[in-house]
Amino acid sequence: MKLYLLLLILATAAALCARAQESPETTFSGFTLRPNNADIAIENAPEHPTLRITFHKGAEWPQVLFKPASPLDWSGVEALSFTLSNPGKRPVAFGFRIDDSLDADGYNHSRTANGSIAPGQTQTFAVRFGPDPMSLGMRGLPPIPGMVTLGVSGGNPFSFQHVVQFQLFLHSPDQNVTLALSSFKTLPLSTEDLKGVVDAYGQYAKADWPGKVHSDADLVQQRREEEADLKAHPPLPDRDPYGGWARGPQLKATGYFRTEKYDGKWMLVTPSGHLFFSLGLDVVESNYPTFITGRESLFASLPDPNGPLGAFYGESGAYMGPLAGKRGKTFDFYRANLYRKYGPNYQTEWQQMALKRLPSWGFNTIGNWSDPIFYQNQQVPFVATGGVYGDFATVSSGSDYWGRMPDPFDPRFAAAADANMKNLAARVRNSPWCVGYFIDNELSWAGSGPDGDVGLALGALKEEASKSPAKRAFLHQLQEKYGDIARFNAAWHADVSSWQQLEAPYKASLPLTQEAHQDAERFVRAFADKYFQTIREALKRYDPNHLYLGCRFAWHSRAEVEEAAKYCDVVSFNIYAPRVDANQWGYLADLNRPCIIGEFHFGALDRGMWHPGLVSAPNQETRAQMFIDYVHSVLDNPAFVGCHWFQYVDEPLTGRTWDGENYNIGFVTQTDRPYRHMVAAARRVGAELYTYRFGASHAAAK
Structure with a gap:
């Protein structure tokens, strides 16, 4: 998988903006509340105040932001617990995000967990952030007793010594959704010994459940x-x-x-x-x-x-x-x-x-x-699994979870595509049971943060032109349009003395100007066009009868999808x-x-x-x-x-x-x-x- 931890909710670039829209200050459990596309009401029951949140239908990321008076040090904390009630008639999937900076974008400077709660249920959750399960080579650790334990994921850098805000959010509810939230509690680091927690059959040794194997x-x-x-x-x-x-x-x-x-x-x-x-x-x-x-x-x-x-x-x-x-x-x-x-x-x-x-x-x-x-x-019936592997140039999109993006402008990419498609097609091209070919998976088509949708263009500019066919292609596009470097500087709000200087690694100022973003998107479209055309031609050269099922988009913008539709028989998404x-x-x-x-x-x-x-x-x-x-x-x-x-x-x-x-x-x-x-x-x-x-x-x- 993949996934990018596909971060259900982590996101596609800045979808969850770190700064919620302003609203009159309300406090709950010691935190200032900032609702965004959500209504809040505090019910002050004796000893058990409850925050009732109604997330708005149709909003992409309705949320309530919780801001402490000053940054929190949670380096010695194992988890943050809270109790949710779902009075509705449908299960609700939710996300919980912690930021160590106001510049957080949902991945960088963030840790996000996702959970769900059944209709009519009240459940205590623990968002666990210490110790790091990946320090032991796994994504989740044994659950905290009496709670539904939610693991976190996200990109670096991140510091639990400087927590500036956290939020409870939903993703694109198709109706108004109400949840009731109790106060938050921090749980100290556990001293539980993990010795012998896996039994002879690879199961959790310290719990029982229907269907567990004992012999x-x-x-x-x-x-x-x-x-x-x-x-x-x-x-x-x-x-x-x-x-x-x-x-x-x-x-x-x-x-x-x-x-x-x-x-x-x-x-x-x-x-x-x-x-x-x-x-x-x-x-x-x-x-x-x-x-x-x-x-x-x-x-x-x-x-x-x-x-x-x-x-x-x-x-x-x-x-x-x-x-x-x-x-x-x-x-x-x-x-x-x-x-x-x-x-x-x-x-x-x-x-x-x-x-x-x-x-x-x-x-x-x-x-x-x-x-x-x-x-x-x-x-x-089955699908054939393939990819383009070889020694060719790559480009960073800014979110390179599985690695940098192949550079389709490099002639070695076309040669690798030809060799890979030839070998794969030889195995299935005569089978009527093969539906088609998935080629590649969850490539780094887009980044995060400002202008993340054109991350490949920004990444290409950061390369040395002599070593990057993609950068040379982008510079050729820009020179054809602007001619004079002064016109480029004016459009991009840049200060470059010559096109030759731009051949060195260059970091564009963000956010891009409107015209600069248009230039970058044009390049991204050309990049995608070259990628999909190269693979289609190689695949159909050796197997004209089966379907090209695309690259299984995860991070992407609409521009790449539209280019894919020109060449893929079927466009694929995870x-x-x-x-x-x-x-x-x-x-x-x-x-x-x-x-x-x-x-x-x-x-x-x-x-x-x-x-x-x-x-x-x-x-x-x-x-x-x-x-x-x-x-x-x-x-x-x-x-x-x-x-x-x-x-x-x-x-x-x-x-x-x-x-x-x-x-x-x-x-x-x-x-x-x-x-x-x-x-x-x-x-x-x-x-x-x-x-x-x-x-x-x-x-x-x-």
């Missing part, structure tokens, strides 16, 4: 129960072999997946000519190692390296955390549990089980990041939110191009996991309902042709090796037990995909 016999019994369940829920009867709508209209059959606008709605069409909405599961694979090195005391019982489970030890590198840039010893609890459950032939048994599960659960697509072994399957907001994503209709969601998820903390992921749910029941609501919101948007859940299996309790994510985001646990509420939700949604999309009466008429 190998539990795994075998769960297998028997699931086999009976799958037998009782065969694939849907009104589907063609690919999962398309067999009872729907018969359209042109080309032998490959394609797109068509039908009845005013974009749809995929199966190789046999039936309408297809892609409901997928990402990361259908069995490889989920977690680091042992430096954390040996966390694990209560690791197997004998010379025994049958010794094969699941390994070694890996890391991108983030204490082993960043190094290698360490790992153990894969998921594969060990598969061995315990299915025996020595576990890999084949697991693969066959996955191919049974997906159609039974209502899914029709194996999503991105999945085991390439599924490229050979002829039971469930959208982590409680649902797809109709107002926010309504502009996709202007593209006249089908779109697809490559990632979304929700997580909860009621099954022994330590982090809910990027969008939080209060429990598994609500998590399942949120899944239904999200897919319905996608079906309601005529531009979308599918959405894929990230991911098939929960991440390891102590974090995946690459970046420490340890989220409850799977349809199955690390012991390979399906989440029954999620399965029931997926079966419901999968059964009604086409009748919901087109209406039951319309479907019957057709």
